[in-house]
Amino acid sequence: MHKGFKLMVALLAVCLVAVPAMAETLKVGVQAPITGSYANEGQGIENGVRLLAEQVNAAGGVLGSQIEVIACDDQGTAMAAAICAKDLVNKGVKMVIGSYTSTCAEAAQKTYFDAGVLQTSDGTADALTEKGYWTFLRNSFPNSAEAEFVANYMVNVKGYKRIVVLSDFSTYADGLGNAAEAAIKKLGGNVVARDKIKADSQNFTPVLTNIKSKKPDAIFFAGYYSDGGQLRAQQMALGIKADFIGGDANDNPDFVKLAGSAATGAFIVNVPSPDVLPYDIAKTFIADYQKKYGEMPPSIWGLMNIDGMRAIIHAMEQTKSFDTKKAADYLHNMAEPLDGITGPIAFAKDGNRKGGAYVVKKVQANGEYSHEYVQ
Amino acid sequence: MDIFLQQLANGLTIGSMFALVALGYTMVYGVMKLINFAHGDMVAASAFVGLTIYTQVMGQATSLIAVVVIFLLTAAVMACIGIILERVAYRPLREAPRLSAVVSALGASLIIQNGIMLIWGPRMKIFPELVPQVYWDIGGVVISLIQVLILVLSLILMVSLYLFVEKTRIGAAIRASSIDQDAAKLMGVNVNRIIALIFIIGSSLGAIGGLFIGLYYRGITFNMGWQYGLYAFIAAILGGIGNIPGAMLGGMLLGLFNAFIAGYVSSTWADAFTFILLIVILIVRPTGLLGERVAEKV
Structure with missing residues (x-):
């Protein structure tokens, strides 16, 4: 050059x-x-x-x-x-x-x-x-808004009598798990176990076997879809006939793929999905x-x-x-909320988004969701 | 009691997967005195190779024959990769200080792990439901078809390997090479061939372990080899590294220990207790449960 x-x-x-x-x-x-x-x-x-x-x-x-x-x-x-x-x-x-x-x-x-x-x-x-x-x-x-919605759904709408709350150790999941446990107890619900799994560890049967002995009628899982799908599959494999209710982070197509045929009948709580x-x-x-x-x-x-x-x-x-x-x-200090893709946006003084809207979806046999309950 | 039996079944299933993977570590160590850190990532790679064979070669067939073919093809592919790994990463360093070979093994581990990510992508891949979801409820203890398959197949493989090493001429050559490579050479053993054979056996057993992981848990990620590699490595040390029945025993014990701690103490503590167990065993029996005290060659 x-x-x-x-x-x-x-x-x-x-x-x-x-x-x-x-x-x-x-x-x-x-x-x-x-x-x-x-x-x-x-x-x-x-x-x-x-x-x-x-x-x-x-x-x-x-x-x-x-x-x-x-x-x-x-x-x-x-x-x-x-x-x-x-x-x-x-x-x-x-x-x-x-x-x-x-x-x-x-x-x-x-x-x-x-x-x-x-x-x-x-x-x-x-x-x-x-x-x-x-x-x-x-x-x-925030988690606290979801926890209150979940507690109301599980205790008042569904009327579960023996509830297990499960989470992993992450900031989000542990926080949501604790908030849900507190909210369920506040509504007079019976939490028979509060356990934790290690995310990505894949082998959840020891924890689930323990849960099985508590004879629950519902399991609330605060955690991510990558664990939730496997958890649901292993729950069904162990013959635990409790309803599975997954927190918002379970709402991902991979949840259904991971759980396979066991996904049918699982509930997932989330804010509405993009297509609706x-x-x-x-x-x-x-x-x-x-x-x-x-x-x-x-x-x-x-x-x-x-x-x-x-x-x-x-x-x-x-x-x-x-x-x-x-x-x-x-x-x-916004007076009027801004129109958003996911609904009106306004912030509280502490930086939290105001409001909250959740839905409960149920996984059908074909892997699609049906809307069960809307707040 | 049914809880105890259920945890026993859980522990044996996961334990037999650990044991299969641990065999790869222990056989390589036995002959080469090298910790093959790339082995865990080979296990992860085999799950991905198996998935690709299922979708690309077998055209998503789910019959029993298809499953057998997937196992055989995956084991064959991984055996080839194992031989290449030994040729490229370990053979040039055989006379070098041991630390160089360990660094080379760590490098190979990263290359395989990142290779999986580049080929198959960073997202979790989902394994198909190749084994039907069949469960038996025996007095409150639920056992699934896949658990039985994993346990029985692993036991058959392990017993055959044990008989192969103890009863055949090639097995005698493997044992001789692990005691003293120079003396084995003088007795007419082709040590290079034995080492290649070790990598073939270790990699194919690891491949079967990797497919079991895929079939049982269904979700596979590019970086999962590290976790299984670590557990299998602990299992190999627990049983006495270099000792084949030791790796089987170590794997099973580790699986059971993990299940019982998670079941009876707390899942939060399962990993911590695993390492405490390892430390205790190393203090009480530094050569592992079945390891023999071997005088250092001077």
């Missing part, structure tokens, strides 16, 4: 790097489990954020600035999440979308708080909003998503995160500033 040519290439490279920097982009971080056990969900979040960024950029950007998406893979582990947080802050992001799991969101929270970076996650663990970080905005409904969302904005966004990626969003969780991102962008436009503190103050 000639020296002159090398110099030209170098100059061109400098120009390419320098030009967008001069235009002052709005950097948006994505922290999601793009690989690992929850890769499905993580990729859904990243895809959704990139789609929304594209749409906003095409419409002129935010306050005239184009959005630049920077993704970091936290693999669903707290350790990688902490590294992602530092990395995204160093790259100068104003807001971070994600992560999918409460554990990862929690591991990254303090770093974002210290740097004044807004974080919006679908993590449902109550612990996430108990630290008083103004930077954290929950775009889903009644809002126009939801229908348009999902259609755009399908056009771009050739598939449905993996679940509603990715869409909740998109709503979180939309809310922050909305706040920046309303306050006419990229100041994250101003945006957070605006969101904490």
Whole structure:
């Protein structure tokens, strides 16, 4: 290569790097489990954020600035999440979308708080909003809301007499399990066992055998679909004739595939799924998503995160500033909720999303869901 | 009492899977004095290979013959990979310090694990229901067809392996190579061939273990080899690493121990107790349950 040519290439490279920097982009971080056990969900979040960024950029950007998406893979582990947080802050992001799991969101929270970076996650663990970080905005409904719904359904609607509450050790699942146990007891329900499984350990029969001896008529499982499907299969294999009620994170097509023929009759509690969302904005966004990626969003969780991102962008436009503190103050004190893909969005002072809407679905013999009970 | 028997059945099922995988560790260690850390990932790879054979080669056939063919083909493919692994990762380092071979094994483990992720993707794959969901309820103890299959097949494989090593000429050559490779060479044993054979047997047993995991639990992930590898490694040490009946005993004991701790104490503590058991055994019997005290060669 000639020296002159090398110099030209170098100059061109400098120009390419320098030009967008001069235009002052709005950097948006994505922290999601793009690989690992929850890769499905993580990729859904990243895809959704990139789609929304594209749409906003095409419409002129935010306050005239184009959005630049920077993704970091936290693999669903707290350790990688902490590294992602530092990395995204160093790259100068104003807001971070994600992560999918409460554990990862929690591991990254303090770093974002210290740097004044807004974080919006679908993590449902109550612990996430108990630290008083103004930077954290929950775009889903907290575990306590789901726990109360589950307790009411199990005790008052179904009238179960011997309930087992099972969870894994993660921030989300343990929190939901404890909240459900407390809520069931508050309604006068009889919790005969509260046990825990190790996520990904596959062999749940020892715990289930123990549960069998308690002769339960219902098992509530707070945990993820990858364990829930196997748990349901092993429950049926052991001949435990109790109803299985899975928490929101069991709502994934893989739950039914994993449990196989044993899936039939299992109940899953969740917020409504993307295909039944009644809002126009939801229908348009999902259609755009399908056009771009050739598939449905993996679940509603990715869409909740998109709503979180939309809310922050909305706040920046309303306050006419990229100041994250101003945006957070605006969101904490919104008079009118913003129309969202997953319903109206408004935040309480502690960063919790207001409201809550749940449904109970039942798995049919053909693997499809039927809606059993709507709040 | 029925709870006790149920936990016994659970423990024996998982224990026989541990034992099959542990045999691969212990046989390689016996002859080469090398801990083959890639073995766990080979087990994971075999579940994925089996799944691909089912969907691509067998056209999703679910007959009994199809299942047998899947087992045989997977074992054959994994045996080939085992030989390649030995050739590429271990043979060039046979005269090198032992630590180099261990580092090479760890590297091979990462390559296989990431290879699975690149070929089959990071998401969990679902194994088909190849064995019908048949259950028997015997006085409150529920046993499934797949549990019986796993237990019986594992026992048959383990007994045949034991007889093969103890009663045949090739078995005698394996034992000779594990005692002293140089002396075995002088007696006319082709040690390179014996080592290749060890990798064939170890990898095919691991492959069958991997298929059992897929058939029994149905969900397989690219990184699951680490967990099963670790348990099988503990089982091999428990029984006395390098000792074939020891690996079988170690695997079964570990499965039972895990089931009973999870059932009677707490599942929260099952892993911690497993490691406590390992430490206690190593303190009381440093060579494992069936390991023999061998004088160090000087």
